[in-house]
Amino acid sequence: xxxxxxxNEIVEEFSLFEDWMQRYEYxxxxxxxxxxxxxxxxxxxxxxxxxxxKLWLHAELREDRLIFKADSEAIITKGIAAILLRVFSxxxxxxxxxANLEFIDKIGLKEHLSPTRANGLLSMIKxxxxxxxxxxxx
Amino acid sequence: MxxxxxxIREDFPILKRKVNGCPLVYLDNAATSQKPRKVIxxxxxxxxxxxxxxxxxxxxxxxxATDAYEEARKKIQxxxxxxxxxxxxxxxxxxxxxxxxxxxxxxxxxxxxEILISELEHHSNIVPWQMMCEKNGAKIKVIPLxxxxxLNYDSFLGLLSNKTKLVFVNHVSNALGTINPIKSIxxxxxxxxxxxLIDGAQASSHIKADLQDLNVDFYTTSAxxxxxxxxxGMLFGxxxxxxxxxxxxGGGEMISEVTFEKTTYADLPHKFEAGTPNIAxxxxxxxxxxxxxxxxxxxxEAYESELLNYATNKLKNIPELKIYGEAKDKTSVISFNxxxxxxxxxxxxxxxxGIAVRTGQHCAQPVMDYFGIPGTVRASxxxxxxxxxxxxxxxxxxxxxxMLS
Ligand SMILES: Cc1ncc(COP(=O)(O)O)c(C=O)c1O
Numbered sequence: 001x002x003x004x005x006x007x008n009e010i011v012e013e014f015s016l017f018e019d020w021m022q023r024y025e026y027x028x029x030x031x032x033x034x035x036x037x038x039x040x041x042x043x044x045x046x047x048x049x050x051x052x053x054k055l056w057l058h059a060e061l062r063e064d065r066l067i068f069k070a071d072s073e074a075i076i077t078k079g080i081a082a083i084l085l086r087v088f089s090x091x092x093x094x095x096x097x098x099a100n101l102e103f104i105d106k107i108g109l110k111e112h113l114s115p116t117r118a119n120g121l122l123s124m125i126k127x128x129x130x131x132x133x134x135x136x137x138x
Numbered sequence: 139m140x141x142x143x144x145x146i147r148e149d150f151p152i153l154k155r156k157v158n159g160c161p162l163v164y165l166d167n168a169a170t171s172q173k174p175r176k177v178i179x180x181x182x183x184x185x186x187x188x189x190x191x192x193x194x195x196x197x198x199x200x201x202x203a204t205d206a207y208e209e210a211r212k213k214i215q216x217x218x219x220x221x222x223x224x225x226x227x228x229x230x231x232x233x234x235x236x237x238x239x240x241x242x243x244x245x246x247x248x249x250x251x252e253i254l255i256s257e258l259e260h261h262s263n264i265v266p267w268q269m270m271c272e273k274n275g276a277k278i279k280v281i282p283l284x285x286x287x288x289l290n291y292d293s294f295l296g297l298l299s300n301k302t303k304l305v306f307v308n309h310v311s312n313a314l315g316t317i318n319p320i321k322s323i324x325x326x327x328x329x330x331x332x333x334x335l336i337d338g339a340q341a342s343s344h345i346k347a348d349l350q351d352l353n354v355d356f357y358t359t360s361a362x363x364x365x366x367x368x369x370x371g372m373l374f375g376x377x378x379x380x381x382x383x384x385x386x387x388g389g390g391e392m393i394s395e396v397t398f399e400k401t402t403y404a405d406l407p408h409k410f411e412a413g414t415p416n417i418a419x420x421x422x423x424x425x426x427x428x429x430x431x432x433x434x435x436x437x438x439e440a441y442e443s444e445l446l447n448y449a450t451n452k453l454k455n456i457p458e459l460k461i462y463g464e465a466k467d468k469t470s471v472i473s474f475n476x477x478x479x480x481x482x483x484x485x486x487x488x489x490x491x492g493i494a495v496r497t498g499q500h501c502a503q504p505v506m507d508y509f510g511i512p513g514t515v516r517a518s519x520x521x522x523x524x525x526x527x528x529x530x531x532x533x534x535x536x537x538x539x540x541m542l543s
Contacts, residue, residue: 020158020490021490021541024487024490024541025541028541028542052481052482052497052498052513053480053482053483053512054512073480073482073512074480074482074483075479075480075483075542076482076483076486076487076542077482077483
């Protein structure tokens with residue numbers, strides 16, 4: 001599935017929820033099934049800055065696609081990371097670089113995008129884009 | 139005056155607002171306090187009616203502003219029972235005050251000297267001393283904690299020696315609410331000829347400190363912690379010390395004569411108040427002391443300790459909840475964790491319920507390291523909080539725990 005299709009799918013899932021509590025419960029569920037980073041990769045160089053809880057992100061290229069793995073001490077942060085992984089993992093660097101992030105607003109998580117939120121969502125997106133830039137051959 | 143919390147709440151406009159669709163329950167008072175109408179009005183009144191620069195104009199409104207500014211200093215003097223108003227330096231807050239003293243001590247200490255700092259300190263306040271020590275070679279010794287979050291008094295006695303030149307301890311810990319035995323610390327330090335600086339930032343909203351009785355050398359606070367505005371605070375320093383210390387910043391107000399060859403400094407307190415000060419802030423600070431004194435610190439202390447006991451007992455009923463810092467003497471601050479849950483998650487969900495708490499390290503990394511935890515949730519109560527709010531907080535916390543588990 002392409003990035004836009006995955007984003008639409010997520011927006012559709014979140015549209016079923018009536019209030020923030022259901023959205024957060026779902027996010028927490030997603031966090032529990034995140035593609036976990038190997039514990040040997042939980043090193044300082046993989047830490048995302050600007051986060052009140054520790055958040056690790058690792059990327060590797062498999063054929064032409066970037067595979068992301070992550071983990072966090074905080075379950076909400078982990079849920080947010082899981083959503084980003086669903087969108088960006090297993091995509092080509094070029095597509096990642098071109099992707100926009102409107103879906104975050106649509107699923108009611110815009111508040112987490114504020115640079116002062118200290119949850120690292122913004123820094124995590126930046127890091128994902130940096131990886132894409134680094135691995136982009138074109 | 140009888141203490142009526144509902145009436146008091148009317149004084150605070152912000153307490154009427156909603157957050158995320160729920161009434162605001164503000165339990166982050168240790169970070170900063172809310173402001174009563176009287177304080178807000180005093181600031182507006184200054185800007186609307188007599189805004190002017192001070193100490194330099196011959197015109198009427200400059201005189202009015204100067205009088206109001208100096209009146210604020212007098213209110214601070216009276217509140218803290220300070221002998222001479224010249225011993226009150228108006229600063230931008232505790233951080234500024236501490237830097238001012240650390241800078242002053244740079245030339246007074248050398249590499250043979252030691253300063254004692256408690257492990258309970260606000261970590262940003264350790265930095266000015268590290269900066270000082272880099273310059274003069276003095277050494278920092280750390281007064282350790284005990285497991286209930288108190289200072290280890292015996293270790294303190296053990297660290298004191300003739301080399302000790304300065305002791306720096308907070309009156310109340312921001313992370314745990316521990317009230318330190320500063321009176322004994324001060325008198326013990328004095329036996330060795332050491333000066334004592336007490337950081338009163340967390341204490342001032344709960345405890346009215348009598349600085350002459352404490353016989354402290356330096357004491358500092360920030361107005362925003364006690365219902366006053368941000369960006370203003372004070373440093374009390376004994377005249378002997380303030381006279382000995384060189385000025386911190388150069389600028390207007392702090393000089394008496396300037397030529398290119400030499401400048402003579404103004405007398406206290408102006409020697410340490412370079413530039414146009416925070417005039418509105420000082421006026422607001424004075425108004426906040428008036429306000430708190432009109433409620434009465436006995437009433438505030440009694441009510442807040444009732445809230446603390448009420449909340450502590452309720453929280454202890456929540457399974458796996460662990461409270462950090464159970465000093466015998468503490469202010470209305472509860473730092474806690476629940477099982478393996480991260481404080482950030484709990485804080486995020488509570489915010490959705492309209493509840494403001496602090497999460498993380500609370501600028502006290504050494505304290506968190508001592509307990510081996512990345513952080514805590516900290517709920518801090520003020521005299522305008524209610525038991526109903528604590529009930530709602532506990533209920534919401536339980537819902538958060540269910541969601542997160
Ligand atoms: C104990 C203590 N000291 C110092 C400070 C710093 O105060 P300010 O930021 O007002 O300078 C605080 C406030 O967070 C505090 O709680």
